[in-house]
Structure formats: structure tokens, C-alpha cells
Amino acid sequence: MSLPLLTAVTPRYEAQLATRLDSSRAVHVVRRCADLAELLGSAAAGIGRVAVVSADLRGLDRAAIQQLKDHDVLVLGVHRPGDEGGERMLRRWGVQVVLSADAEQPQLEGALTELVSSPQHDDGQGGSAPGTSSGGPGSAFRDRPAHPAPDRADPADGTGQGQRDEAADETDRHEGEGPSSLDALETGRGTVVVVWGPVGSPGRTTLAVNVAAELAEPDQPVILADLDTYGASVAQVLAVLDEAPGVAAASRAADQGSLDRATLSRLAIQVVPGLRVLTGMPRPDRWPELRDHAVQDVLSACADLVPVTVVDVGFCLESDEELSFDTTAPRRNGAALAALEVADHVLVVGAADPVGLQRLVRGLDQLAGVTAAATTVVVNRVRAEAIGKNPARLVREALVRFAGVEDVILVAEDQAGVDAAVLAGRTLREARPSSPARVGVREAASRVTGRELAAPRRRVLARRAAAV
Ligand SMILES: Nc1ncnc2c1ncn2[C@@H]1O[C@H](COP(=O)(O)OP(=O)(O)OP(=O)(O)O)[C@@H](O)[C@H]1O
Ligand SMILES: [Mg+2]
The missing domain is CATH 3.40.50.300 (P-loop containing nucleotide triphosphate hydrolases)
Known part of the structure; x- marks a missing residue:
């Protein structure tokens, strides 16, 4: 079964990634979101079952990832090629399947298969371990x-x-x-x-x-x-x-x-x-x-x-x-x-x-x-x-x-x-x-x-x- 997919990826790799994703049998792209707000709105509306997010998406944080999971959306993380910090951050936020944004089709297929067959995670195990002004x-x-x-x-x-x-x-x-x-x-x-x-x-x-x-x-x-x-x-x-x-x-x-x-x-x-x-x-x-x-x-x-x-x-x-x-x-x-x-x-x-x-x-x-x-x-x-x-x-x-x-x-x-x-x-x-x-x-x-x-x-x- 092909799952409906949302993307929210920074422009540089967006088009190339969307094309590759769309040619996968595991998913079909239903919406290419311009920003995080559109992604979260689409997830809340039940439009997608899988979301691809890039580490450098503006406003993306652990809470946003958790919101996607709360809406039963599986999250695939992508990062700029060689951006180890971005990869680490996504994993800390609880994104379990992460790959480079320029990954070739077979790698992408592998990641999607892994994602779709994995149980939905809500353990939040990524993440960090777990002033008043007195000038008045x-x-x-x-x-x-x-x-x-x-x-x-x-x-x-x-x-x-x-x-x-x-x-x-x-x-x-x-x-x-x-x-x-x-x-x-x-x-x-x-x-x-x-x-x-x-x-x-x-x-x-x-x-x-x-x-x-x-x-x-x-x-x-x-x-x-x-x-x-x-x-x-x-x-x-x-x-x-x-x-x-x-x-x-x-x-x-x-x-x-x-x-x-x-x-x-x-x-x-x-x-x-x-x-x-x-x-x-x-x-x-x-x-x-x-x-x-x-x-x-x-x-x-x-x-x-x-x-x-x-x-x-x-x-x-x-x-x-x-x-x-x-x-x-x-x-x-x-x-x-x-x-x-x-x-x-x-x-x-x-x-x-x-x-x-x-x-x-x-x-x-x-x-x-x-x-x-x-x-x-x-x-x-x-x-x-x-x-x-x-x-x-x-x-x-x-x-x-x-x-x-x-x-x-x-x-x-x-x-x-x-x-x-x-x-x-x-x-x-x-x-x-x-x-x-x-x-x-x-x-x-x-x-x-x-x-x-x-x-x-x-x-x-x-x-x-x-x-x-
Ligand atoms: N044991 C005490 N003896 C005398 N005054 C006290 C004592 N405990 C607290 N106060 C005074 O009572 C007032 C309220 O105390 P405090 O600010 O600690 O309460 P609070 O429950 O934190 O209040 P808030 O709702 O503002 O957060 C303060 O003026 C404080 O100095
Ligand atoms: Mg007080």
C-alpha cells in the first residue's frame, strides 16, 4: 500500500527529493508544504501518513516532531550532505530514520521501507536527557x-x-x-x-x-x-x-x-x-x-x-x-x-x-x-x-x-x-x-x-x- 506523504524541505533539495519520493512505490506525495506551519496543519488534518522534514527547516524543533507523531505521522529526516550536526539533531529529536538529502533512489527506498515497517515511536528518546528582572x-x-x-x-x-x-x-x-x-x-x-x-x-x-x-x-x-x-x-x-x-x-x-x-x-x-x-x-x-x-x-x-x-x-x-x-x-x-x-x-x-x-x-x-x-x-x-x-x-x-x-x-x-x-x-x-x-x-x-x-x-x- 502506498502511503500519502507530505514534504517540508528547504528549497535546495526539495524538487529533486519530491521527484524521487514520488517514484517510490511505498509512498505518493500529496502535499509539498512551504513551511512548518503548513506541514503541521496538513498533519493535523490527516492529509499525510508520512512526513519528510529537513533539519534546517525554519522553526523545526522537538515539539514539532512530537506533534507530527501525535498525529500518527511517520517522520523521515533529511539533512544537507555532510551535515553531521543536522543529522544528530534530528535523531535527538526522536527522528529515527534519517538520511542525506541527496541520497540516491535505492537508499531512499531503503529508508522508506525501514520507516513504514517500524512501529510508530513516541518515546521521545531523542532529545536531551530525558529573570525575572530585578531592576524594578x-x-x-x-x-x-x-x-x-x-x-x-x-x-x-x-x-x-x-x-x-x-x-x-x-x-x-x-x-x-x-x-x-x-x-x-x-x-x-x-x-x-x-x-x-x-x-x-x-x-x-x-x-x-x-x-x-x-x-x-x-x-x-x-x-x-x-x-x-x-x-x-x-x-x-x-x-x-x-x-x-x-x-x-x-x-x-x-x-x-x-x-x-x-x-x-x-x-x-x-x-x-x-x-x-x-x-x-x-x-x-x-x-x-x-x-x-x-x-x-x-x-x-x-x-x-x-x-x-x-x-x-x-x-x-x-x-x-x-x-x-x-x-x-x-x-x-x-x-x-x-x-x-x-x-x-x-x-x-x-x-x-x-x-x-x-x-x-x-x-x-x-x-x-x-x-x-x-x-x-x-x-x-x-x-x-x-x-x-x-x-x-x-x-x-x-x-x-x-x-x-x-x-x-x-x-x-x-x-x-x-x-x-x-x-x-x-x-x-x-x-x-x-x-x-x-x-x-x-x-x-x-x-x-x-x-x-x-x-x-x-x-x-x-x-x-x-x-x-
Ligand atoms: N514565614 C513567613 N513569615 C513572614 N512572612 C512570610 C513568611 N513566608 C512568606 N512570607 C511573606 O509572605 C508574602 C508571600 O510570600 P511568597 O512570595 O513566598 O508567596 P508565594 O506563594 O510565592 O506568592 P505568589 O502567589 O506571589 O507566588 C511575602 O511578602 C513573604 O515575604
Ligand atoms: Mg511566588
């Missing part, structure tokens, strides 16, 4: 130099292809940061910890930043990734002067199949020895740049590189797919959902007040449907003023009664300490080592890794813990 008002108050990043302007205004090109640009600029001590690090698969909590700013970022800081040691590095698509703030909190978001650059590199250890360690800016940050989207409207599969590739690459990756995500877990028939469209909550899907451990943070606790109980219900990871519940800002005398007991009782959760970590309210740390662009460990909030934060850090943390410097910490 906050910076003016800071009393220490911010963590610099090379000269980067925020190229956020573009959309579509323009935006993608700008993102590529960001990758280049990030890559100018010089060598990294991570290159020498040998790790097995690290732990991915996602910090999630319901709407109402319960303290996801505060917990993520400080858990990461407690775990980070020069010989046990941690990457803190800001994947909050509603209001990224890690760069602000840590005074990272990064106009070009690290997560966008890393996602882009993952899409291109070029997210290797060296690239990732350049993109993740070091803020203190052992603590590195992949900054988030400076403008929430750039969320479409964080595609689910690329996010998972980035986290997988992080896990290959460092023992612990801590991820700050947005509050919303609704799947937009339920609201839309276009299942290939990006989803605003996709980054959070994708991170939760690959997480090893989730820290679920809720606020210690009546509204916060009610949201936490509902959130735990919702979370159960989107992750299979181990979860630890953390209740933040525990204080008598919000729920009454003996707040720790009240929080524990409420969670047992309404959520069946017996094991909960409490983080004390410390407005002055947390404010001072943010103002200085530092972590509690650096700026307020005696903060009572550190006790719960350290307990959470130790729980997610199973690692005993070195004793804090000050005894006062233990004394204050008793007060929570």
Missing part, C-alpha cells in the same frame, strides 16, 4: 550588589517566530557566562522537589528559595528553577540581575536538543556557592515559551547535573485542555503540571490562617489527581494572631480533621526576618540565620532529601523552634 523598584532598596548577569535586554515584546528567535538570542547571551564548576561534578539522578501551594500567596517562593538555600553546599549544588507562569519572583527575592529568563533559554535549548551539562550550568546563575538559579519569566505574558515537554527535559537535565533541584511553580493546576479542543496549544498551567508529573517530592505549602487552611485542604484534593510524587505538607506563617492561642495545635487538628493529614511541618511567622532577607536579596540562611522560620524550612529540606543538615550556627534557632 525593589533593587533601589538593596544594600548589596545584585548577582550580575551579562548585558541582557528583555526582548519580551515579540510573539511567534520573532519571540522564538529572541529566545535563541537569550541562549547565546547566557552562554557567554564562562566556565562552571559544575562541569566536574559527578552525580547520579538527583531529586526534583516541586514547591506548590494554592492561590493566595501562602509562601511558595519563600519556601522554595530557603529550602534550596539550606540544602546548597559547594560540593552538593542545588538548582532553583522558577517555573511560576503567573508571577515569577525568585530573581527579585535573590536580587539576580537577569533580564533574560534562564528557564526560557533552557527550554529553548531543550527543544533544540542542545541542553547539555555545560549549557545548563551556564544558564543557571550562581548566587551563593552551591546555589544556582534558573530565573523565571519576567513578564507573565511570556508563559507560552515554557512548553510542557521542554520543562520536563530541563528538569531532567537538572536532575542529571545536581543532587537536588527545587522548583517554584504557579498556584493553578487546572488543565486548559478541558477548556479547549486544541490539545497542542500551550497551556498556561502546563509548566506546573509538567513539573509535578516528574517530581520526586512535592512540598505543599498552605497559609496558617482560616482561608489559607481551607484552600490547602482543597488543594491537596486537587493535587492528588496530578502527581504521584511523595508529598509533605508545610503550613507557613504560623502565628496566634491569625487562628488563636496555640496555633501549632490548631493547625495540626484542622489538617487531621479535614484532610486526614497527620504529618505536617510548621514554619513560624517571621515578618521582620523574611522582609529583611528579601530587602537584602539574600536567603534566611545568609541574612537571618537565627530566624524562627528557618526551623520548619530546614525540617522540610531534610524531609525531601532524607539528608541530615549540618547544625545551624546559632543555638538561638533551637530555642526559638520550641516557641512554635
